[in-house]
Amino acid sequence: MSKDVESSLSDIGPLAVICGGGNLPLAVADAAEKGGRGVVLFPIRGWADPIPAGYRQHWVSFGNFGSFCRVARAEGCRDVVFIGSLVRPGILQLRPDLKTLRLLPKIWRMFRGGDDHLLRGVASIFEEHGFRVVGAHEVAPEILMPEGPIGTLRPNSSQQADIEKGLALLDAISPFDVGQAAVVENGRVLAMEAAEGTDAMLRRIEQLRRNGHIERAAVRGVLVKAVKRTQNLRLDLPSIGPQTIEMVARARLGGIAATAGSAIIAQSERIGMAADREKLFVIGVRATSAQR
Amino acid sequence: MSKDVESSLSDIGPLAVICGGGNLPLAVADAAEKGGRGVVLFPIRGWADPIPAGYRQHWVSFGNFGSFCRVARAEGCRDVVFIGSLVRPGILQLRPDLKTLRLLPKIWRMFRGGDDHLLRGVASIFEEHGFRVVGAHEVAPEILMPEGPIGTLRPNSSQQADIEKGLALLDAISPFDVGQAAVVENGRVLAMEAAEGTDAMLRRIEQLRRNGHIERAAVRGVLVKAVKRTQNLRLDLPSIGPQTIEMVARARLGGIAATAGSAIIAQSERIGMAADREKLFVIGVRATSAQR
Numbered sequence: 001m002s003k004d005v006e007s008s009l010s011d012i013g014p015l016a017v018i019c020g021g022g023n024l025p026l027a028v029a030d031a032a033e034k035g036g037r038g039v040v041l042f043p044i045r046g047w048a049d050p051i052p053a054g055y056r057q058h059w060v061s062f063g064n065f066g067s068f069c070r071v072a073r074a075e076g077c078r079d080v081v082f083i084g085s086l087v088r089p090g091i092l093q094l095r096p097d098l099k100t101l102r103l104l105p106k107i108w109r110m111f112r113g114g115d116d117h118l119l120r121g122v123a124s125i126f127e128e129h130g131f132r133v134v135g136a137h138e139v140a141p142e143i144l145m146p147e148g149p150i151g152t153l154r155p156n157s158s159q160q161a162d163i164e165k166g167l168a169l170l171d172a173i174s175p176f177d178v179g180q181a182a183v184v185e186n187g188r189v190l191a192m193e194a195a196e197g198t199d200a201m202l203r204r205i206e207q208l209r210r211n212g213h214i215e216r217a218a219v220r221g222v223l224v225k226a227v228k229r230t231q232n233l234r235l236d237l238p239s240i241g242p243q244t245i246e247m248v249a250r251a252r253l254g255g256i257a258a259t260a261g262s263a264i265i266a267q268s269e270r271i272g273m274a275a276d277r278e279k280l281f282v283i284g285v286r287a288t289s290a291q292r
Numbered sequence: 293m294s295k296d297v298e299s300s301l302s303d304i305g306p307l308a309v310i311c312g313g314g315n316l317p318l319a320v321a322d323a324a325e326k327g328g329r330g331v332v333l334f335p336i337r338g339w340a341d342p343i344p345a346g347y348r349q350h351w352v353s354f355g356n357f358g359s360f361c362r363v364a365r366a367e368g369c370r371d372v373v374f375i376g377s378l379v380r381p382g383i384l385q386l387r388p389d390l391k392t393l394r395l396l397p398k399i400w401r402m403f404r405g406g407d408d409h410l411l412r413g414v415a416s417i418f419e420e421h422g423f424r425v426v427g428a429h430e431v432a433p434e435i436l437m438p439e440g441p442i443g444t445l446r447p448n449s450s451q452q453a454d455i456e457k458g459l460a461l462l463d464a465i466s467p468f469d470v471g472q473a474a475v476v477e478n479g480r481v482l483a484m485e486a487a488e489g490t491d492a493m494l495r496r497i498e499q500l501r502r503n504g505h506i507e508r509a510a511v512r513g514v515l516v517k518a519v520k521r522t523q524n525l526r527l528d529l530p531s532i533g534p535q536t537i538e539m540v541a542r543a544r545l546g547g548i549a550a551t552a553g554s555a556i557i558a559q560s561e562r563i564g565m566a567a568d569r570e571k572l573f574v575i576g577v578r579a580t581s582a583q584r
Contacts, residue, residue, distance in 0.1 A: 112510075113479040169468045176461045178481040187405040189470040192484040195506055196496060204488060204496075213380070214487055218404075 014038030015139055016077035016131070018060075019048040020084025022241055024136070024143070027266035028083045029055060031140030040075045042068060048084065066099030069129055080131045081139055082119075082236075085197075114177025116228060119236055136264065137237065145240070145284040147260035151272035153281035155255055158186065158219040163257040163285060165189070166224025171288045174229035180238040183253065185221025190214060198225070198244070205251040220254030226287055227262035239264035240282065242274055249278040260284035306330030307431055308369035308423070310352075311340040312376025314533055316428070316435070319558035320375045321347060323432030332367045334360060340376060358391030361421055372418055374528075375428045380407060380487070406469025408520055411528055428556065429529065437532070437576040439552035443564035445573035447547055450478065450511040455549040455577060457481070458516025463580045466521035472530040475545065477513025482506060490517070490536070497543040512546030518579055519554035531556035532574065534566055541570040552576030 015032050019025035019041055025048065029039045041057040043049075051057050058071050072080070096104060103125060110121030123133040137144050155163060162184040169182055169189060179193030183205055190208070193201045202223065208214040225238035240258055248256055255275075258265070263284070265271060275282045307324050311317035311333055317340065321331045333349040335341075343349050350363050364372070388396060395417060402413030415425040429436050447455060454476040461474055461481060471485030475497055482500070485493045494515065500506040517530035532550055540548055547567075550557070555576070557563060567574045 111478070114481065117479075165468065169465065169470070172464045172468070173461065173484075176457065176464070176481055178461070178484065183486075186403070187409075188487070189406065189468055190487040192465075192470065192486050194475075194484050195480070195482040195500055197505075200496075204492075208487055213489075 013076035013078050014040050014056075015134075016072050016075070016080045017041050018080060018082050019043040019051070020082070021047050021049055022085045022239075022243075022266075023049070024239055024241065024264065024266045025084040026051070026055070027143055028081060028136045028140045031142055035139070037139065040072070040077055042072070061095065063096040063100045065103065065125070065129075066097040069099065072131070078130070078132055079134050079139075080126055081134050081136050082122075083136045085239075115236060116177045135237070137262075143264050143266055145258045145260050145263040145265045146268075147284045147286065150265065150268050150282040150284070151275035151280075153255065153275065153279065155222065155257070155281050155283060156219065159222050159254055159281075161187065162222045163224055163283075166222060166257070167226055167259075167285070167288050170224065170226040171229065177228065180228055180236075181223060181225045183221055183223055183251070185214075185253070186217050186219055190221060198223075198238075199247060202247040202251045202253075205253070206247075209252060216252070220252060223248050223251075223253055223256045225256070225258040225263055227259050237262060237264045239266070240271065241266055242270055245271060245274040245278060245280060245282070248280060253280070255281035255283065257283050257285045259287040262287065305368035305370050306332050306348075307426075308364050308367070308372045309333050310372060310374050311335040311343070312374070313339050313341055314377045314531075314535075314558075315341070316531055316533065316556065316558045317376040318343070318347075319435055320373060320428045320432045323434055327431070329431065332364070332369055334364070353387065355386035355388040355392045357395065357417070357421075358389040361391065364423070370422070370424055371426050371431075372423045373426050373428050373431055374411075374414075377489075377531075380410070407528060408469045427529070429554075435556050435558055437550045437552050437555040437557045438560075439576045439578065442557065442560050442574040442576070443567035443572075445547065445567065445571065447514065447549070447573050447575060448511065451514050451546055451573075453479065454514045455516055455575075458514060458549070459518055459551075459577070459580050462516065462518040463521065469520065472520055472528075473515060473517045475513055475515055475543070477506075477509050477545070478511055482513060490515075490530075491539060494536075494539040494543045494545075497545070498539075501544060508544070512544060515540050515543075515545055515548045517548070517550040517555055519551050529554060529556045531558070532563065533558055534562055537563060537566040537570060537572060537574070540572060545572070547573035547575065549575050549577045551579040554579065 015037050017025055017029050017039055032039050041051055041055050042060045043051050045059055045061045060068050110118050126133050166182045166184045181193040181198045183191040191201050191204055227238055307329050309317055309321050309331055324331050333343055333347050334352045335343050335349060337351055337353045352360050402410050418425050458474045458476045473485040473490045475483040483493045483497055519530055
């Protein structure tokens with residue numbers, strides 16, 4: 001990196017990483033630091049996993065927007081990135097501080113609708129308070145799903161057709177701000193993600209197989225993850241982690257397809273090895289034109 | 293009923309009612325008999341509920357298509373109606389008799405795809421063997437959902453908006469032959485039905501509320517049931533029974549909307565009373581133009 005870029009990066013101050021659960025937040029922090037950017041982590045109590053002591057960190061609570069603002073400004077942060085799994089909190093879980101309390105009417109309206117609507121509302125509150133909300137893919141482009149297979153396996157033609165069907169289905173429900181994942185097997189849609197999230201959807205498949213409602217198929221099906229068409233702020237990109245591989249294996253599916261350039265894959269090497277071990281494919285695919 | 297109609301009805305022989313679970317099969321049988329039609333029930337082992345002794349009945353198994361043909365012909369049945377809940381069987385559960393065995397390559401292809409695809413295949417096999425597959429709504433039009441409220445409550449404007457969103461969503465996924473039900477609350481899609489079926493979807497909502505992933509909403513949401521656009525044979529119409537009311541109440545939703553003239557409601561008086569008791573609305577709504 002040239003001196004010029006480094007000084008321009010220090011000009012804009014460290015990056016505030018607001019951390020949900022899982023190991024994506026650390027992957028983003030590491031990538032941003034490798035790029036010469038200072039990073040301050042703001043793990044969310046009750047959601048974020050423990051953060052190693054080496055990282056500069058300030059734990060925050062939902063609803064303590066006032067204290068976040070004070071600490072982030074004192075740290076010189078202007079850019080903010082949201083990353084990590086975040087089961088949608090209830091508005092009653094907020095326990096708001098004074099600043100948040102003033103924003104409640106606005107927050108109330110944000111909670112009316114899908115996740116993307118809510119996230120856009122959250123982003124607008126941060127922006128109104130002088131922060132700039134950036135996508136994880138902007139500060140850490142290396143975590144974006146590449147096109148083609150991760151690991152050694154590839155989908156066969158039946159699975160390829162299931163992938164196409166899943167992508168078309170997710171594209172069709174995109175305007176409704178529902179979910180970013182579906183399971184398709186032998187041309188049949190087995191599950192569509194909504195409020196329950198991807199993990200619960202995969203556990204459902206496991207359950208339906210166990211009680212015989214879905215039987216072992218001729219060709220094992222596919223988990224398809226695709227970014228929502230409405231996801232223009234890219235605040236909640238569909239992501240694949242090592243535990244996704246485990247759950248897909250337990251659901252006895254054949255593999256995972258995710259939209260290249262928009263889905264997030266942390267630790268792709270580790271995921272490739274896990275996929276090979278479980279005899280699953282993981283592949284980055286072109287989204288339909290609307291998802292691109 | 294005039295003598296002419298009665299004799300023409302006896303000419304076409306009794307109606308074969310192939311019974312899945314629940315009390316819809318008896319409602320259809322009763323309605324057909326009230327219309328002067330003879331009825332022979334074929335309850336499916338492992339799926340149908342017990343049938344009172346007063347009904348003419350022959351229990352059948354999945355995969356015993358040959359024995360069904362023999363008995364139905366001996367009874368003089370030409371028209372066949374499929375009715376009742378039927379969790380999709382696995383192809384391995386068939387235990388085929390000789391005739392079914394010969395049809396296996398065709399059946400195998402039928403199992404590749406959604407429920408509607410499978411049902412159309414099943415219907416075509418019956419038709420090729422000289423039976424006429426009729427919709428439950430044709431032999432018992434009184435079980436069709438009427439337009440307007442059942443019981444005394446009506447959706448408020450927020451719930452009306454949720455109903456519209458649910459109908460539009462189900463219309464959008466219709467070409468994918470997925471499910472016929474969704475749950476929408478305060479503009480947010482909480483769940484979409486696929487292989488798990490409506491009951492399991494409602495239990496999921498109950499569960500998500502219990503563990504706090506969905507909190508008590510300002511206005512309680514709506515279960516929306518709409519016939520699939522591809523459902524041209526009307527073999528698996530979305531239906532509402534007394535147990536649907538119970539499950540919707542347990543999921544703490546505000547009511548049920550189903551497409552008038554295409555969804556099925558058995559025992560609507562009993563359902564209206566149950567809905568009033570649980571303070572739920574049940575309403576027949578106009579489908580979007582594509583669903584009509």
